[in-house]
Amino acid sequence: MPQITVTRRYRFCAAHRLHTDHLTSDQNRAAFGKCNNPNGHGHNYVVLVTVRSGGSRELFPLNQLDRVVEETIVRRFDHRDLNQDQEFTAATTTGENLVKLIWALLAPKIPAGSLVKVGVIETRDNYFEYAAPAASR
Amino acid sequence: MPQITVTRRYRFCAAHRLHTDHLTSDQNRAAFGKCNNPNGHGHNYVVLVTVRSGGSRELFPLNQLDRVVEETIVRRFDHRDLNQDQEFTAATTTGENLVKLIWALLAPKIPAGSLVKVGVIETRDNYFEYAAPAASR
Amino acid sequence: MPQITVTRRYRFCAAHRLHTDHLTSDQNRAAFGKCNNPNGHGHNYVVLVTVRSGGSRELFPLNQLDRVVEETIVRRFDHRDLNQDQEFTAATTTGENLVKLIWALLAPKIPAGSLVKVGVIETRDNYFEYAAPAASR
Amino acid sequence: MPQITVTRRYRFCAAHRLHTDHLTSDQNRAAFGKCNNPNGHGHNYVVLVTVRSGGSRELFPLNQLDRVVEETIVRRFDHRDLNQDQEFTAATTTGENLVKLIWALLAPKIPAGSLVKVGVIETRDNYFEYAAPAASR
Amino acid sequence: MPQITVTRRYRFCAAHRLHTDHLTSDQNRAAFGKCNNPNGHGHNYVVLVTVRSGGSRELFPLNQLDRVVEETIVRRFDHRDLNQDQEFTAATTTGENLVKLIWALLAPKIPAGSLVKVGVIETRDNYFEYAAPAASR
Amino acid sequence: MPQITVTRRYRFCAAHRLHTDHLTSDQNRAAFGKCNNPNGHGHNYVVLVTVRSGGSRELFPLNQLDRVVEETIVRRFDHRDLNQDQEFTAATTTGENLVKLIWALLAPKIPAGSLVKVGVIETRDNYFEYAAPAASR
Numbered sequence A, B, C, D, E, F: 001m002p003q004i005t006v007t008r009r010y011r012f013c014a015a016h017r018l019h020t021d022h023l024t025s026d027q028n029r030a031a032f033g034k035c036n037n038p039n040g041h042g043h044n045y046v047v048l049v050t051v052r053s054g055g056s057r058e059l060f061p062l063n064q065l066d067r068v069v070e071e072t073i074v075r076r077f078d079h080r081d082l083n084q085d086q087e088f089t090a091a092t093t094t095g096e097n098l099v100k101l102i103w104a105l106l107a108p109k110i111p112a113g114s115l116v117k118v119g120v121i122e123t124r125d126n127y128f129e130y131a132a133p134a135a136s137r
Helices: A025-036 A062-077 A095-109 B025-036 B062-077 B095-109 C025-036 C062-077 C095-109 D025-036 D062-077 D095-109 E025-036 E062-077 E095-109 F025-036 F062-077 F095-109
Strands: A003-016 A041-053 A115-123 A126-131 B003-016 B041-053 B115-123 B126-131 C003-016 C041-053 C115-123 C126-131 D003-016 D041-053 D115-123 D126-131 E003-016 E041-053 E115-123 E126-131 F003-016 F041-053 F115-123 F126-131
Touching: A003 A062, A003 A115, A003 B095, A041 A062, A041 A095, A062 A095, A095 A115, A095 A126, A095 F003, B003 B062, B003 B115, B003 F095, B041 B062, B041 B095, B062 B095, B095 B115, B095 B126, C003 C062, C003 C115, C003 D095, C041 C062, C041 C095, C062 C095, C095 C115, C095 C126, C095 E003, D003 D062, D003 D115, D003 E095, D041 D062, D041 D095, D062 D095, D095 D115, D095 D126, E003 E062, E003 E115, E041 E062, E041 E095, E062 E095, E095 E115, E095 E126, F003 F062, F003 F115, F041 F062, F041 F095, F062 F095, F095 F115, F095 F126
Parallel strands: A041 D041, B041 C041, E041 F041
Antiparallel strands: A003 A041, A003 B126, A003 D041, A041 A115, A041 D003, A115 A126, A126 F003, B003 B041, B003 C041, B003 F126, B041 B115, B041 C003, B115 B126, C003 C041, C003 D126, C041 C115, C115 C126, C126 E003, D003 D041, D003 E126, D041 D115, D115 D126, E003 E041, E003 F041, E041 E115, E041 F003, E115 E126, F003 F041, F041 F115, F115 F126
16 A cells, blocks of 8 residues: 655754763763763754655644644753753663654654654754654554 | 665645535635635645666666656646646645645656655645555565 | 844745736736746745844844734735735736835834845745845945 | 955854843743743854955955864854853843854954854744944945 | 845856966865865856846846846856866866856846846855945945 | 664765766767766765664764765765766766665675665755665664
């Protein structure tokens, strides 16, 4: 069966710092370089959410998707500090961990099988993606 | 086998209005919001067509692809009103229906198995995609 | 004196058709080509509004600018047909006339001397700009 | 005399927070909204530096401009917190103040009359510019 | 008097090499670095041409501008080598010299006073501009 | 199993010419049009490299990926002529052949199974991609 998908783009601005308590200061500096600077830095994050569509009868209406992402992701992350304001307790705030967290937050609020892919653009040259296993698509 | 693909970008400017005769005026307004405004609105549409490539010996030469898309899609949709000028008879002119129609129009003119994916960018934040089933790729 | 300016980007999607009642059908077709197609087409318009800033003490606060542009421009043009829904009575809906109209609508609502420039992006390759005379800047 | 200019694009990622000690917490919140959130947020800043060129005999060689901007701006701001790491002592870290500070830092290191304009893109919809007075151009 | 302008975007792909016969090989290498590599390199050049507009009665119709730029600039430079195919006899093929040459080629074919500005984007981070003197605008 | 990937963007500027010794001059001209012009042309190439990620414990650290791509791809192709400086001995320098070559050069230097996809943007409207077979992902 062919697959029709819809991708919607969302944005939030946030501060963060790459740092883990499992490492010493020197090790953190070695591992993360300037991304480990003490006072943090920040990004204009872009979030791309892809859901399966059923054509004219959408499986999950887009205005409902917008509401879910707005309430679950944008309000939580926009104009926040990812390290201090969020639940990245055991993990550094890398793009990989961020895209995993966004998937985990969205998945329970979207009908099973509809969520196909979540992407995060951190900078012009850096893109992270979490894709559902091919079997489940 | 690895897969090499080529994606070409095309554009057309068109008017449209989200509306279906199956619903009352109030229901249409509730379902589609401002996209249901009576006199319509419009977009700079971008169409991305992805075909399988055979490397130096292309399975379907790019200048031939350009001609097919130009004749089949761009001439038909560019500077038109999707509702009044096109064959969206039983369907609203959503991005999902548009990407399905573009696939249906292109598929018969491209060698079997070559067409991999059609994408439509409707606005900066809205992307629709129709992908061949993984089996047939 | 050096000049500090702030430019904010706004967007609306609209249909339009290049046509003037001063010309015959054939003359309209000759003058405007496919932009004269009877049922119209449309664009994702981008509007760039540039105002003079006074540094930390802004002459015209940005959230106030946003409200003015939202009420005066975006609500009026977004998801509309420029020909049928607007007051382009004596003029075709070219980018030049659109940028003039947007300036004329905004100027009375912005403190004298603050509005520096209005730009309209109609398509990827088409940009229109109305700039205050250098003397008044 | 016609004017030839060259514009180079630079980037830095930084955290910041809109806040001024001259206002109470409530007033800060009223003035800056979510941009006043306690732990700050951040952006991918783009800096555009425009200098006058003399054609083949450049007044200020581009590789020298790159070195000046790298040493004076990028190293200072990249992966930093604008509020905590910088000299915004009497001013909030608005785009207007940032572009003024960048101009003030660059001007003494560039031959008199060469620096024409400094621009800062804070987000996709927000652009700040500091231009030399027309007389001095 | 306020000024209305229209900017049109054109493109060409070309090879070039920064090199001048006035310098020795070592001096060329020192002055231009990798841009002096013997076999050259290339760019996707973008050309932005800005002309004054008279509103609905255009001083210089856009389709005429397109024809002039197509014949005078795009045909001459597209899929060419700027050093070997063009008249850069006494000058290196820098962006500054290119934008000067494009202005010199276009100016005689556009009504006096209409041409306001020519811009050349060489790479994502490099922009060159030739602007008519303010007096003549 | 879901898949997390990271995509990094790299760039190089290069000259090239579409031409094959297997064809006569006339056949080359017929096959490649203006891309066959004798002195060549050039592009700002963008290379997108996608690798599998293991979340916080990356399978292949990004700074190591950057070093590999910098040494293997950017240094080799940047400010070069693809036809004269490179090992495209039996093949034309099409985007398809370029993306295959980049994959072949990168694959031995990246842990088995990590490299998912290589993309090349040649022009605004032209994108080439080499993807690992789905089985091996």
